[in-house]
Amino acid sequence: MDIVKTISELRQHVTAARSQGKTIGFVPTMGALHIGHASLIKAACEKCDYVVVSIFVNPTQFGPSEDLEKYQRDLDADVKICTDCRADIIFAPTVAEMYPGELITWVDVEKITESLCGESRPGHFRGVTTVCAKLFNIVCPDYAFFGQKDAQQVTVIKRMVADLNMPLEIVTCPTVRDNDGLATSSRNKYLTEIQRKDALLISKSLLKCLQLVEKGNCDAALLKNEICKTMTISPDIKVQYVAIVDPETLQEIDSITDKALVAIAVNIGDTRLIDNILIDLNNL
Amino acid sequence: MDIVKTISELRQHVTAARSQGKTIGFVPTMGALHIGHASLIKAACEKCDYVVVSIFVNPTQFGPSEDLEKYQRDLDADVKICTDCRADIIFAPTVAEMYPGELITWVDVEKITESLCGESRPGHFRGVTTVCAKLFNIVCPDYAFFGQKDAQQVTVIKRMVADLNMPLEIVTCPTVRDNDGLATSSRNKYLTEIQRKDALLISKSLLKCLQLVEKGNCDAALLKNEICKTMTISPDIKVQYVAIVDPETLQEIDSITDKALVAIAVNIGDTRLIDNILIDLNNL
Numbered sequence: 001m002d003i004v005k006t007i008s009e010l011r012q013h014v015t016a017a018r019s020q021g022k023t024i025g026f027v028p029t030m031g032a033l034h035i036g037h038a039s040l041i042k043a044a045c046e047k048c049d050y051v052v053v054s055i056f057v058n059p060t061q062f063g064p065s066e067d068l069e070k071y072q073r074d075l076d077a078d079v080k081i082c083t084d085c086r087a088d089i090i091f092a093p094t095v096a097e098m099y100p101g102e103l104i105t106w107v108d109v110e111k112i113t114e115s116l117c118g119e120s121r122p123g124h125f126r127g128v129t130t131v132c133a134k135l136f137n138i139v140c141p142d143y144a145f146f147g148q149k150d151a152q153q154v155t156v157i158k159r160m161v162a163d164l165n166m167p168l169e170i171v172t173c174p175t176v177r178d179n180d181g182l183a184t185s186s187r188n189k190y191l192t193e194i195q196r197k198d199a200l201l202i203s204k205s206l207l208k209c210l211q212l213v214e215k216g217n218c219d220a221a222l223l224k225n226e227i228c229k230t231m232t233i234s235p236d237i238k239v240q241y242v243a244i245v246d247p248e249t250l251q252e253i254d255s256i257t258d259k260a261l262v263a264i265a266v267n268i269g270d271t272r273l274i275d276n277i278l279i280d281l282n283n284l
Numbered sequence: 285m286d287i288v289k290t291i292s293e294l295r296q297h298v299t300a301a302r303s304q305g306k307t308i309g310f311v312p313t314m315g316a317l318h319i320g321h322a323s324l325i326k327a328a329c330e331k332c333d334y335v336v337v338s339i340f341v342n343p344t345q346f347g348p349s350e351d352l353e354k355y356q357r358d359l360d361a362d363v364k365i366c367t368d369c370r371a372d373i374i375f376a377p378t379v380a381e382m383y384p385g386e387l388i389t390w391v392d393v394e395k396i397t398e399s400l401c402g403e404s405r406p407g408h409f410r411g412v413t414t415v416c417a418k419l420f421n422i423v424c425p426d427y428a429f430f431g432q433k434d435a436q437q438v439t440v441i442k443r444m445v446a447d448l449n450m451p452l453e454i455v456t457c458p459t460v461r462d463n464d465g466l467a468t469s470s471r472n473k474y475l476t477e478i479q480r481k482d483a484l485l486i487s488k489s490l491l492k493c494l495q496l497v498e499k500g501n502c503d504a505a506l507l508k509n510e511i512c513k514t515m516t517i518s519p520d521i522k523v524q525y526v527a528i529v530d531p532e533t534l535q536e537i538d539s540i541t542d543k544a545l546v547a548i549a550v551n552i553g554d555t556r557l558i559d560n561i562l563i564d565l566n567n568l
Contacts, residue, residue, distance in 0.1 A: 104395050104396065105447035106394070107389065107392075108391075110389075134448050137450050159389060164418050165418045
């Protein structure tokens, strides 16, 4: 497996792979890789001949009060996971390589970035879409792989790709959970043992929601109420939002009649956690 | 020469050309082609093996009070020019093909879009950068060709390409002028005979500016004053701006010490005309 730090080296490698007729898969990450990322890399290797993993903690998607500085960086551990998953190359640029001067060009997806996580993280999605546009232009992949865990991110990126006719396909991979149900996240490491126990209420509340829907309860207000009731068993869970929305427009819906995204964001101590499930009434 | 109207057909042709090892050149236009466009197409054919000309009157770059509806559309005449210049393919999509649904993703270049033409045409450059991003993603060219006539547009597009790491190179071609000095523009057709005579004062004033600089006059205020004086010989020329700016940042400069862009926008009757010259003190 190759590890490169510059755009020109990365392009050389990808161009060489493409000239051999290989399809290019791309998994953009901020490092701190875990089994969730591993599942993305494996899915990429399954579908594509040559797989690029980028590791770049992108400053433009962090707010001024967010955890940019304390975000974990352990390239050796990340390299091991990429190697184990049989990625072909890691692209690990510096901030100066990605942002050599003042950045004055932004890719902005309106409307669907304003609700859910966008509400409490102004500018976050503009940072995500802009860095993804840059990375897509650098890697030129045929497929890029994202986790359903970041549901809004996937919706926003897919919309950007469609609106701007970007020549690649976004592949969404299912959320990976630990055995106890907690969705894997780089931020889980911040949790104390007690906080981690509390965090299990998140996936538990989503499971309960699913069971209620399976029994025919489709009223969004009722379902959100039950989710909140389950989570606030612990006083240490501060609910940021519980939303039931159309998976494409991310607009709140009153009742589940077809497809719905049930999405949650909470704070436990200083740690912000998100989780979600997709519900399809025609496919329960 | 092929003429296609859909994105998928265009991509098929370009992919076929690329698979033969051909380099791809791209000339984006809004049709109403004239000898200025012809020079771009010829430059593209000179440099590239396969040349795409797009003809698309992009609604998102017109303001509500601008000339979208009256903008000339004559595909047959445009096809003849493209054929004569030996373009390989015309991409002439419908508005529905380019904007099939609501567009909520915009590519926005800040700062350098606020001055000059940006001041009187809010949203114009956002429309230009977004449609160019879309077209670049559709055509995937190695080189795209723009005219120096639209100086701010070239600067903005170059900055977008650099900031977003778009995998292509922008080639700027010199402004083409009629024998009398008037910069070629699709909008020249709107001018009456008398207005056209007035319009000659634009290039005349730029030439005078250049002569003054050659004689050692580098003070921007003095030069702008002389340009205005020359143009307002005709009371029918309404000056929108006369600016002397840094060619990259488009910030006004007090004095020409190195490179400078001298840019003009005027209204003659209902017709808005722009023109400019690049001055390089080290290369007079």
